[in-house]
Amino acid sequence: MNPFEKIFNYQILSRLENSGTMIITQHERGWLKLMLGHPAAASAFEPDTLHKLRAILTQDPSLDTDGLLHKAASKERHVYHPYVRLIRQAIMKNAVLQISYLNKSGEASPSQACFPYKLEYSMVKREWYLLYYQISNRRLMRSKLEKLLGLVELKCTEALSEQYKASIHTLLSRRSVSADILIEPEYNGELSRILYAFSCFEKEVSYAAEANTYTIRLFFDSSDSEFVLSKTRFLGKRVRIVEGEHLKRRMLESATKALGRYAETSG
C-alpha cells in the first residue's frame, strides 16, 4: 500500500471538505484494523463500539507489517489508561477535577482541586501524565496517571476556566527555556545522526559557513532539562553546550563525578 495515492491529493481533499464529504480508504481501514489488534483497544472503547468496529472492518485486509522490527525501544507500559477518556472529557468541558494521588514517598495526597489542561504521553517512559494547574497554590503540576488514586469531575464557570487558562499560559511561557549546542566541527560528518537525535525537540539550527560550524538552539520546558542533558550525554564529545549556564554546570558535574567513580575503583 503506497501512501502516495492520488485519492490523498490536496486538491481533492479541499474539494471534499467544501462539499462535506467524508471518505475513508482501504489504507486507513487496514491501519485501523492492525491497531485494533493492540491490547490498548480494549480500554479505548466500550465493548459494544469495539465489536461494531471489528464487524465493519471484517472485509478489509489488515496492514501487513511483517518485515518491520523495532530496536532500542522503551518497554511499553501502557498506551491507554482507564483515566484517559475521563480526563479528556473533563479537559474538553473545561471542568475542574478533584484528585488525589500517591506521592513520591508512597502516601496518598489530600484531595485537591485542579484544572487539567493536557494529557501527555511520554515516548521515553511510555506512559501517561496529567498536566494541570493546581488551584490552591497556583502551580503547574504533572502527575502520572498510574499514581492517581481517584478523581471527581466538578463544574467550572466560564469566567474561572478562562482565568485558569490565562494563568497556565503565563506560567508556561515563563518555564520555556533554550540552550545552544555546538556540534564540534570534527564531527560534522555525523551531522545527520546528531540532528536526528535532537529532532524530537523544537529547535533552530544555524550554520556559520566560514567556520563550518553548526549550532543547534533547543527550546524546551525547564522541567525537561534532565532529558536535554541525557540527550547531550548520549552524544558525548560530539556536542558541547555553549549557552545555558545551568546545563553547562550539570555537564561538568556529571563528567567530574563519572571520572570520580572510575578513579575510586581503578586506584
Place this chain on the structure above:
Amino acid sequence: MARESFDKEIQFLRMLVLTSGAYNRQQYADKLGISVHTFDKTIKRLKEIVNAVYQKAPAASGKELAETIRYSYLDSSDPMLLFLFRAKSLKESESQRLSLLLAALHDEAMTVSELLDLCCSSMPAELSLPDEKTIRGDLKYLEQVGVIKRATGARPYRYRINNDLVRELSHDELQDLYDFVDIMANTQLPSVQGYLLRDGLKKHIGREKEDLGRTDSFLYKYHYYSRLLDEAHLFTLLSAIRSRSWVSFLYFSPKKETSYASKNTNPLFEKDTDGLQETMLPLKVIYDHQYGRWYLLGHHPRSGIKKYRLEGLTQIAEGTTAEETLFEAKSTELEQRIKHSWLIDTGRTVAVKIRFFHPGRGIPSFVKERVLLQGQWGTITEESEESFIYDIEVNGTIEIKPWVRSFGSSCEVLAPLKLREEMIAEWKEIRNYYESV
C-alpha cells in the same frame, strides 16, 4: 507523477526539518545536489501544497517554510509533514471529477450513467467533459482504494460511498475513535495511514458538531517528528519483503555531503552522481527508537548482509522475485546475526557488565526504572542499597555506548576493559569542554 519527484521532495523536506532553515538557497541546493533554480521551483510547489492543506499564509523562503512545518509541542498537534502525502499531482479535470463523484455518492447510491449525467452537468465549463469509459475508470480506481463500493442489487450496478466506519458510530463513539486513532498514530508504527485517518475524522467531527472540534487534549513527548518522511519508503520495502522481490536503488550515504542528485534528462548536463547503484534482497526494515531512524537490512549478492539507512534510498524499484528457499535461508541467517544487536550491529558478541548506582537513600530509583525500561534483554543482578549490576551480551559496544553514557555518573562500566577505558577518555574530554564554567 514519477517517483523521482517524491525522492526530491522527501530529501528536501528532511533537510528543511533537520536543519530548520540553517542554510541559504545556494547552500541548500549544493547539499541537495540540485540547482538553485530547481530548489526555488521545489519550494514553490511545496508551499502551494502547504498553503492549500493548512490554509496558511504563503511562506516566502526556505526558512519560512521550515518555520511553517516546524512542530510545536504547545501550539499544534497536527503533524505538518503529512502534507507530503497530499502531494501526488493530478490534472485539474481529474480532481474535479473525482471530487464530484465522491460528493454525489456520499448522499446516495448511483449508477454509471447517472454519474455521467451528473458530471456533464456539473463540471466547470472550461474543462473537457468525461465519457462513460472515463467514469468507469474512475469508479474502478475509487473502488480499488476502497472509498466506494458496489451496492447490493441487480444491474445496472449502483455505487455508494464506503464510510460505514463513521456512519454507524454515534458522536461519543466517534470521539473515542478519534482519540484512539490520534494516540495510536502518535505512539505506534507505522503512522502515516493513521494520521491520514485522524485528519479525516477531525474534519468530519468538526462538521458534525462544532463544539466537538476541540481535539488537542493530547501531547506526545518526545517523539521523532521526521520519522513520517521515512515512512514514505516503508510500504514499498515491506511489500517487496512480502513478495520476496529484489529491489534496486540509488543510495546516498548520510555521511556524504550530498543527499540527492537530480536525474538529468538532457545528456549534455549529465554528471556523475555520488550515489551508489545497489541491488539487494530486502529482509527486514528496522526502526531505531534511540535516534528515530530507519534501516533496511538485506542480502547483497556480493557482500552478504548489507545495511542501509532509509533516508539515503532514492529511486527504489522492485525487480524479480527471489526463490523462497533463498529468502528463508537469508532471513534466518539475518535473524541469528541481529539477535544480539543493540540496534543493527552484526559484529562479534561481547559481554558488557555495568554497575549502576541508585540516586540515593529515600529517592525512588529512576536509574533502575530506566534500565528496566530500556535495557533490552540485559539482566540485573547483585542488587544492594547503593547499586546493582547489569549484564548484557551484545554485538559490539559502539551502539550501546551512547545509552550507557547518557546515564552520566550513575553508572560505571566494569567490562570489557576497552569500553571502560573509552568511557574514561570520553569523560575526560567532556570535562575539558566545561572546565572553564
